[in-house]
Amino acid sequence: MSRVTTTSDAGNLWVNRLRRDFRASLALLALLSLAPLVVTTPYSLGILIVSIYFALLALGWNLLAGFTGQFSLAPAAFAMLGAYTTALLDYHLKAPLAVGIPAAIIGTALLGWLLGKVVLRLKGPYLSLTTLSFAEIARVVIGNSVEFTRGDQGLNVPTLFESRVGYYYLFLAVLLSVLIVLYLLMKSRTGRFWLAIRDDATGAASRGIDVVRYKTLAFALSCAICGLAGSLYGTFSQLVSPELGLLMQTGLVISMVVIGGMGTLTGPVVGALLVYLASEWLRDFGNIQMIVFAAAVILFARFLRTGLWGLAGRRFRRQSASGKT
Amino acid sequence: MLAVDLLVNGLIFGLFYALMAVGLAMIFGVLKVVNFAHGEFYMIGSYAYVLIALKLGIPPWLALLLAALTGGALGWLVERLLMRPLYVGHGDWSIAKDEYAVVVTFGLSLLLVNLVDKIVGPYPFRGPVLIETARFQLGPVMLNGQKLIAAGVSLGLLIGLALFIKRSLWGRQIQAVAQNRLGASLAGIDATKTTSLVFVISGMMAALAGALLAPLINPGPDVGAFPAIKSYVIVVLGGMGSIWGGMAAALILGVCESFFAVYVSYAYRDAFGLILLILVLLVRPQGMFGEKGREV
Numbered sequence: 001m002s003r004v005t006t007t008s009d010a011g012n013l014w015v016n017r018l019r020r021d022f023r024a025s026l027a028l029l030a031l032l033s034l035a036p037l038v039v040t041t042p043y044s045l046g047i048l049i050v051s052i053y054f055a056l057l058a059l060g061w062n063l064l065a066g067f068t069g070q071f072s073l074a075p076a077a078f079a080m081l082g083a084y085t086t087a088l089l090d091y092h093l094k095a096p097l098a099v100g101i102p103a104a105i106i107g108t109a110l111l112g113w114l115l116g117k118v119v120l121r122l123k124g125p126y127l128s129l130t131t132l133s134f135a136e137i138a139r140v141v142i143g144n145s146v147e148f149t150r151g152d153q154g155l156n157v158p159t160l161f162e163s164r165v166g167y168y169y170l171f172l173a174v175l176l177s178v179l180i181v182l183y184l185l186m187k188s189r190t191g192r193f194w195l196a197i198r199d200d201a202t203g204a205a206s207r208g209i210d211v212v213r214y215k216t217l218a219f220a221l222s223c224a225i226c227g228l229a230g231s232l233y234g235t236f237s238q239l240v241s242p243e244l245g246l247l248m249q250t251g252l253v254i255s256m257v258v259i260g261g262m263g264t265l266t267g268p269v270v271g272a273l274l275v276y277l278a279s280e281w282l283r284d285f286g287n288i289q290m291i292v293f294a295a296a297v298i299l300f301a302r303f304l305r306t307g308l309w310g311l312a313g314r315r316f317r318r319q320s321a322s323g324k325t
Numbered sequence: 326m327l328a329v330d331l332l333v334n335g336l337i338f339g340l341f342y343a344l345m346a347v348g349l350a351m352i353f354g355v356l357k358v359v360n361f362a363h364g365e366f367y368m369i370g371s372y373a374y375v376l377i378a379l380k381l382g383i384p385p386w387l388a389l390l391l392a393a394l395t396g397g398a399l400g401w402l403v404e405r406l407l408m409r410p411l412y413v414g415h416g417d418w419s420i421a422k423d424e425y426a427v428v429v430t431f432g433l434s435l436l437l438v439n440l441v442d443k444i445v446g447p448y449p450f451r452g453p454v455l456i457e458t459a460r461f462q463l464g465p466v467m468l469n470g471q472k473l474i475a476a477g478v479s480l481g482l483l484i485g486l487a488l489f490i491k492r493s494l495w496g497r498q499i500q501a502v503a504q505n506r507l508g509a510s511l512a513g514i515d516a517t518k519t520t521s522l523v524f525v526i527s528g529m530m531a532a533l534a535g536a537l538l539a540p541l542i543n544p545g546p547d548v549g550a551f552p553a554i555k556s557y558v559i560v561v562l563g564g565m566g567s568i569w570g571g572m573a574a575a576l577i578l579g580v581c582e583s584f585f586a587v588y589v590s591y592a593y594r595d596a597f598g599l600i601l602l603i604l605v606l607l608v609r610p611q612g613m614f615g616e617k618g619r620e621v
Contacts, residue, residue: 069424073431123423124422129359130602130603133603136596140595141593144593247550251434254428254431255435288443290435290436291439291440291443294435295432297435302410
């Protein structure tokens with residue numbers, strides 16, 4: 001959550017930091033691409049796939065909360081909506097996945113854009129409350145429209161292919177593409193504008209930034225990332241249910257980003273992997289994972305606001321640069 | 326005479342909502358943050374009541390008091406450990422204040438739910454009733470003893486709280502800090518102590534709501550989610566930080582919901598308040614009685 005001032009000098013600092021951040025995330029992905037050599041059981045591979053699903057949600061949420069300062073509480077709801085778009089198209093219209101998955105991206109992007117329009121003038125807790133209600137309404141409506149969505153029973157979704165390794169690389173490829181898109185955007189004017197809106201929306205508007213446009217754009221893009229992740233996850237697990245949109249899932253995503261490091265590219269990915277893998281490991285100790293993460297989130301927010309990745313970055317800077325912060 | 330029945334039952338639920346919402350509104354008043362763990366104060370209250378009464382065999386009325394103290398202690402702890410950095414000594418935090426508050430209270434909510442789930446177990450409990458009476462008919466209205474007693478206690482508490490805030494020195498200090506923290510401290514009010522007090526009262530009120538409802542709702546660890554969401558709706562509807570607005574909005578929501586559930590749709594009754602919340606935020610973000618919270 002460390003903040004960047006947007007003077008020209010500090011701007012270059014931002015690009016340097018972003019580049020370092022992006023390279024680190026690529027290195028991490030390269031490491032991940034070797035994982036199937038070591039991890040061979042389908043079960044463990046499944047865990048890795050789910051943790052990449054969460055990494056996508058974390059990156060999507062981080063775009064809104066970490067880069068643009070819009071504290072949405074609806075990432076899991078958009079994953080659910082994306083998954084349901086694909087599932088419903090298949091269930092009612094027998095649409096192939098080649099239609100269903102792009103439809104999920106476009107559908108959630110549109111919904112996100114609309115939600116962005118709705119919450120445009122709200123800030124801080126008001127925005128969180130509105131997105132929270134949106135998320136809960138979406139879940140209640142899907143859970144109760146039994147004739148249309150089969151309610152809590154969920155829907156079956158066809159799978160893209162059977163191979164787990166194939167799915168793993170598919171998720172990894174999507175993660176890579178999302179990271180590249182985010183990197184290019186954050187390096188461009190658009191990204192700078194988002195940061196400016198996060199740091200001081202009024203100031204940004206007074207310097208001629210079209211705050212409305214860039215906020216809604218951030219919403220649309222963030223929700224599309226979550227929608228895509230949800231849609232792919234649906235085809236992987238072959239079952240879509242309203243549980244995807246539980247508030248607890250959003251809590252998990254937030255804890256990943258806060259622990260990993262908000263407002264960075266590598267932080268959310270590291271956080272997602274760490275938290276999800278740890279949660280699988282902690283399950284053996286009797287389901288204490290959520291207790292540990294919730295406590296970790298509070299402690300990180302309280303004492304280590306830059307997250308793990310920020311901690312690593314600070315150490316790196318202290319070694320390389322002179323005392324400038 | 327279904328309508329009268331719905332009206333009375335709606336008002337009763339409105340009273341419980343008001344107990345929850347009033348604390349949330351007070352916290353928003355003094356700190357300008359939303360406590361996303363408010364539902365867990367409620368949950369802890371009902372658990373404290375049920376466990377104290379059932380496991381220790383303490384009479385229900387005393388258990389009710391102890392549950393309130395538990396909630397108050399929890400509120401004090403939360404303020405002392407997590408909320409204080411929002412206003413003491415961290416000048417540069419003012420920008421990130423909202424984020425911090427959302428993350429920390431959301432985290433706290435997850436922590437408490439899972440902690441209770443782990444320690445006490447995921448099964449719902451049935452609390453002991455305060456008064457043993459079967460359901461009875463009062464004119465056209467169907468009531469049971471517990472509901473009536475709980476409503477009476479809630480009404481008493483709300484009136485007491487209203488008098489406390491309006492008349493007592495501490496209550497006036499709370500009003501002053503809510504209006505202007507700096508100004509209040511210049512006038513010699515200990516704003517830190519006042520904020521603590523607000524959290525203690527909020528915790529007690531929410532815990533009491535939980536304890537009073539425990540025999541009616543069979544609390545499980547996630548029982549706080551819906552009352553919390555309802556109280557968000559209420560504080561927005563009544564104007565964030567406005568205690569009187571919150572109380573009025575709570576009664577209105579209670580009545581609207583009970584009519585909505587019967588005449589429109591039972592399955593979507595919980596979505597009703599949320600839709601209302603979004604509409605109010607769009608049309609009149611300052612709520613019915615509140616100050617402006619909208620960005621131009």
